[in-house]
Amino acid sequence: MIKISVPATSANLGVGFDCLGLAVSLYSTTTFEPNDSKLKISGCDKKYQSVDNLIYRAFTKGCEFLKQTVPNVKITIDNHIPISRGLGSSAFCIVSGLMGADAWFNGHLSKEQLLDLATKIEGHPDNVAPAIYGNLGASFMDGNDVQTVHFEVASDLHFVSLIPDYPVSTEKARQILPKEMSYQTAIYQIGHAVALSKAFELGDLKLIKSAIVDKMHEPFRSQLIPDYQAAKEICQANESVMYISGSGSTMMAITKDSNSADKIISNITKSFPNWETHLLNVGTNGATVI
Numbered sequence: 001m002i003k004i005s006v007p008a009t010s011a012n013l014g015v016g017f018d019c020l021g022l023a024v025s026l027y028s029t030t031t032f033e034p035n036d037s038k039l040k041i042s043g044c045d046k047k048y049q050s051v052d053n054l055i056y057r058a059f060t061k062g063c064e065f066l067k068q069t070v071p072n073v074k075i076t077i078d079n080h081i082p083i084s085r086g087l088g089s090s091a092f093c094i095v096s097g098l099m100g101a102d103a104w105f106n107g108h109l110s111k112e113q114l115l116d117l118a119t120k121i122e123g124h125p126d127n128v129a130p131a132i133y134g135n136l137g138a139s140f141m142d143g144n145d146v147q148t149v150h151f152e153v154a155s156d157l158h159f160v161s162l163i164p165d166y167p168v169s170t171e172k173a174r175q176i177l178p179k180e181m182s183y184q185t186a187i188y189q190i191g192h193a194v195a196l197s198k199a200f201e202l203g204d205l206k207l208i209k210s211a212i213v214d215k216m217h218e219p220f221r222s223q224l225i226p227d228y229q230a231a232k233e234i235c236q237a238n239e240s241v242m243y244i245s246g247s248g249s250t251m252m253a254i255t256k257d258s259n260s261a262d263k264i265i266s267n268i269t270k271s272f273p274n275w276e277t278h279l280l281n282v283g284t285n286g287a288t289v290i
């Protein structure tokens, strides 16, 4: 039996649209075993229990890349990452499937090959890079090649995921963005994104607070999250900084104080009893065969 563990990932981090991504300590696992028939999948909604399942699709891509026949397989998912909420559930599926195929055929893929394959399936590297490497990743496309660098994140930063009981479609969240951006805004974003990466490494919450403020997507996407302002006010009242995780609907609060984290969770739960919340740390382990 092969078991793969992959962390949830939070893309963009405010100013790092489509470039920055952070692995967090919420892990899901997938097991792959020989099966009598072509495919059996459990641990996910019925609508995903077919050959269209993203884990299986990535598994078959991995087999094809390794020039191997796709084996009959039983896939069992133990998922803790909410689907379509901006916490990298698709990156989890893609990385699990590719690594499952690689482990099945005795593990020859390098992390770079894995990242290239995963990015081709996902369409952008900001979630799959930290899902593979852990920590904070800054990634970009160099033609067809993916380039990624990683930063360690100060271990005293706490991340509180505030997960609404409604999804935001990534497609809609991309359509709502303007088609053009001024030089002035580009300069603003570049300076802030570079400073933000360093601020995460230093654990400098004051610098995070000023560097994370985005002008490229968050002002537009906040309109798709009806409770954005209310959640932000709760976070701001409790010594934390909040940003939209990935394309939403999850919002992530960052704080250095575990009491503040507890207060955010209890206030959010009072105002939004159907939301899910998690107190997380940076995910220092990327995807692993366990």
Ligand SMILES: Nc1ncnc2c1ncn2[C@@H]1O[C@H](COP(=O)(O)OP(=O)(O)OP(=O)(O)O)[C@@H](O)[C@H]1O
Pocket (backbone or CB within 6 Å): 009, 011, 044, 045, 048, 053, 054, 055, 077, 079, 082, 083, 084, 085, 086, 087, 088, 089, 090, 091, 093, 127, 170, 245, 246, 247, 248
């Ligand atoms: N546990 C799962 N089982 C089956 N399919 C899943 C699972 N998790 C995710 N998926 C697939 O991934 C899709 C969600 O991907 P999408 O990119 O919309 O959201 P996300 O990855 O959760 O958010 P973001 O990319 O903003 O972080 C689902 O529609 C489904 O196809």
Ligand SMILES: N[C@@H](CCO)C(=O)O
Pocket (backbone or CB within 6 Å): 011, 012, 017, 018, 019, 124, 126, 170, 173, 174, 246, 247
């Ligand atoms: N960077 C992507 C992440 C969602 O997949 C976006 O914000 O649209």
